Amino acid sequence: MSIAFIILLLPLVAAASILLGIRKKANLSAYVSVASAGICFLLTLGLIRGSGGEAGAFTWLSVGGLELKIALEITGLTRGMILVVTLVGLLVHIFSLGYMRDDAGKARYFAGLSLFMFSMSGIVLADNFAMMFIFWELVGVSSYLLIGHWFQKNSAAEASKKAFLVNRIGDFGFMAGILLLWGATGEIGFSALRETLEVQTFDPSLLNWAMICIFCGAVGKSAQVPLHVWLPDAMEGPTPVSALIHAATMVAAGVFMLTKVTFLIIAAPVAASVIQHVGALTALLAALMATQQSDIKKILAYSTLSQLGYMVMAVGFAGFLHSGEAVGAVASNAGFFHLYTHAFFKALLFLGAGAVIYACHHEQDIWKMGGLIRLMPVTAITFLIGTAALAGLPPLSGFWSKDAVMAVTQNSTPLLIVGAITAFLTAFYMSRLCTIVFFGKARSQAAREAGEVPLMMRAPLVILALGAVIAGFEFAYGWFIAPADLPHPHGALPLVLTIIGVAGIVTGYLLHRGREKDPIRVEVLVRKFYIDEFYLFLVRVFQDGVAYLAKAVDQLLIDGLIVRGSARLTVGVGLLLRGLQGGNLQRHVFLFGVGIVIVIYLITIALG
Amino acid sequence: MMPSLNEYLMVSGLLFAIGFAGVLMRRNIIIIFMCLEMMLSAANLSLVAFWRFGNGQGMPAQGYDAQVLVFFVIAVAAAEVAVGLAIIVALFRARCTVHVEDLNSMKG
Amino acid sequence: MSLLFYIFSGVMLVFGLLVVVNRNPVSSALSLVVSFMGLAALFITLNAYFIGVIQILVYTGAVMVLFLFIIMLLDIKSEQCRKLNYVAMGGGVMIVLAFVAQLTMILAGYAPGKQRLVELPGDAAVHQDVKRVGEALFTHFNFHLQLLGVLLLIATIGVVVLSRRQGEGN
């Protein structure tokens, strides 16, 4: 049982024990779950230094020619990702101890968290598509459980159902892609696939289609444009959940999967361009929408969406044909590097928001907060560090990773422009958030009495802030991506980006200082481009309409016509025959006469 | 000029038709009974006619089976009339009517 | 000879028709008697003297008397013409006409029917057909005769059982 297996199975054991055994004692289950997260983190530290390669396999299912294995593989990227998952997971666990102290379903919450850790590490360590798909859906379920934690609230129940269904649609695409690949190559392991792709040549359209379908899975999980509707609603869940799932790990799973499949993207240029454009579109739209939101967690959700768009765009460039030959792995490394740094400062921002909400007695509307920097100095400072990192100011990690991404985007100028605009917007809405929440004066009673959050919640904030600062430097990421593999921006790109960032922050501050409500209100952005309404309409028309039609047809055609029809037929014939046995003597003789005439007629024909 | 077999058969056929029409159209069960007797005697007539023209040249057939058969038919008809009329009497006493429409208790 | 044939068959058919058409059951019974007389005459023309006499004796004598007796006993008034069911009448007529049409069509094509009646030679005119029928009856058909006797016995018992008053009756 190698270390990787322990990291994988420990949270599952924790979740199972909570669910079965110690359900009653909430605190004990909380500690068990935190302990398991802690142990996993320590083991990961050990694992990272160890050599990579195969980490044992267990045949899950084998029938006929099919062999599905639960096998773990430790490559460069995996080590980085597993560190992120376990570190952020541990910090979120510790934060939740404080945040959920007086929650009724505490045991259930921690069981959900452990289940999530189990499925997330499953995705990270997976070595073949089937295993990744299994944990892909398990992550979907655990996010369903966690979003719907307060299931008494209708909005939470709706949000969790919506999240699961949208993920499910993504999984449909993902599975279709896997099947296409398996049909063509007969392989599902990543390494095996890589070899067969180098050796044989497959028909490009099939590869493109398979890659687009697999990307569809990533779209579902990382909430890219068509399937992004569930992420803002997923804020219904407790804030630590949003921090863990919707900032650092789960949504990053899509990008992580794309990086693991870069060799496929390289082999499918058409799909690669699709990925790039979807990523860019998501980044832009999300940034635009974020500027008009008034709920603190929704703003952060859209900012996550936008950053994910960046990462997807970057990874998409792997298949970009730069003068005949693909850009290659360097692009996906840039994407992953951004993911790595983003995990830290976005988790920091979410936990900071959680702290603010906790302090203001579960108040989420930023227009009811204000002047919190004096009341909650530590949270405020860490939050500002996070904002600076997200905006891409030089010394912090955001700057380095965003530069890497923009360096890759330089290959196509239109996307570069979109990237720059999004960078400006990111800086703008983050500074808008900070000025409203932390500076100026308190706008409500709750904001006035807000006190600093307990140590248990402050400690993770400080650690993450530290991480956000140092993550960008070479010693923090060198051990899993060689600096040489990272693209280096040429020309004055870094300078331009910094200027854009500063400009965004300044405009944001100036526009929102001391205001009671948004200066400009763009209805279309507030209503999120009416995408939700459009989807509801789509669902109502197609699903319920067709379903109703199907039910009607089912009732009428099949039931009425065939089944009842034949029943009525037999009854009808019965009635007709009964008429013949009427008591009337005349009729009998009459029929007798008819019989005679017919018989004679037949005889004459027979003889004649 | 002597009558031919066809004429005899035609006459017996007509008589049978009349009897049959009577049974079909009349309501009164007694009349139906009489017509029944007519139909029977028509059959006898054609039997005897066939016997008389038995050998094809207008001469009677050898054996007298036809006449014996007619004899039996008449005997049976007599028995049948007796039983029939007894039933009618019993029926009349029970239902006080002889009209056929009212007697349909045997409806299916 | 054929004149006589036409007279007798005419009598028979006309009175047969009268039986059917007559309202009053008594008069239809009497017309039936006359019709049977015509029939017996036809038997005679066919030299079946024994059958002709039996016809008169049994049918006209016994059966018609029985009919008259019943008609008188039950005092059946002549039919106050109840609503005539035209559909049934029409149907009946249709069937009878169809039957007659078929009859004529068949007889037209019936070749052996063309043979004319030939006078029996000499003493054959008074050939003892009663003796011959008696011989046939008691030798060849003896068993059938006994059976007939049993049948008649059962018929009489039946009649007695049927016409016994069911208790004091309704």
Add this chain to the structure above:
Amino acid sequence: MTIIDLIIIIPILAAVAIGCGGSARVLALAAAWANLLLGLVVFVTLVAKGGDEMHFKSSWVLLHSPELTLGFAVDGMSGVLVLLTVIVTFCAVRVSSGDLGKGSGKLYYISLLLIAAGALGAFCATDLFFFYAFHELALIPTFLMIGIYGNGREKVATAWKITIYLGVGSLILLGGLIALYVSLSPPGAPTFDIAKLAPSPGEHPLSAEVQKWIFLPLLVGFGILVSLFPFHSWAAPAYAAAPTPVAMLHAGVLKKFGLYGMLRVAMPLLPEGFEAWKGLLLVLLLGNILYVGLVTISQRYLDRMIGNSSVMHMGYIFLGIACCNSIGWGGAVLMMFAHGISIALLFALCGSLRERLDTLEISRLGGLGGSMPFLAVTFGFAAFASIGLPGFANFASEITIFFAAFKDAGEMGILQVATILALWGVVISAVYMLRAYRSIFQGELIGERYPADLAQSMRLPVVLMIVILLLTGFFPNIILKLLPNLFEVL
């Protein structure tokens, strides 16, 4: 007298004992326990000996000229189905404690045991005659149970409908079987034995054309019994009206008879026959998955919805069968097992819900999660199992079937296109199941009463079924080891 004969005879003996006076529930429970243990023994020995050839053979020759033997034998496939039947019967008998309002329940338990015996006999019979006869044995008690002990307004009408429908289906099937018997039995000795009827792999006595026309009645007959697309209208109302244990047994076990028949009789004996109708079958099973799926979404009553969802999952099993390779058939059998258990679990929970609440109309229920935590959790498990969440057996079988359809498929044939469309069924099933779960257990409480949680007697079977689903979900190889190369073997 092998174990298999014992398993089949025990329920019949118990039914007879109940008939002449034994206390119904105790005897039924005893029979169920005995069968459960024996079933496990059979399963374990099969795992040990490998599932390819027949074990526990036993046969009594009844007739010689048309060689007719009352014989039973179990190979991998029927072993799995016997285990399924035994488990579902045990849970059905346990669950049926509450329904006994009317009368002493003698008839109730007798028909329950007869249905179980019928299913067991059908799965183990070695020859066509008894294969068919045992299924008929199970048909009549279902009618009685739905008609007498059913619930809902038009239960009698539904009872009639299901019986006539299945009667007609069995008739068509009988036609096919007779045609099979007549055409395939070796010239000398006409026989009913399936093994002897199977043609030697090389030459096939019947031309493709003849096979095609014999296969049709078999397909239609089995289709009706399994509620394939155009013939599915009897299923949902019948399960809704049926008492819980009958719904469990019928949906969970008896419906698998048709599929087992396809795999045991129709496919191996008429390979070309199937090829001819493959296109039609694919269209029908897509109808099953997509059309019935949509109908399920529009259902307003929970029991109707579960009934329809069981009809929908039949489509997947047919897809597995249509793949014609041992992966597909292995997946199909595993799916039969998984679906049997999950549907039985769903109906058990739905039955207990029906007892507690006056109505099962989804829109008029709400927020019961708070007052019925145990039922909410178990229903959650069952719901997620039935929509194919990894970790449950349904997912393992579904993924096997999907992979089977794409086995070395260079380009997109009709089977591949059909599989992609069928894949969308996964989303449909998620939609209706979650919609129901959400409106019944989550959100605010509608209605004022706080219904009590699941009864103690019900907890054992429910937990047992969940554990089995999880076990086969985490380690599907337990079952799959029994059917490694089903296609080659049959």
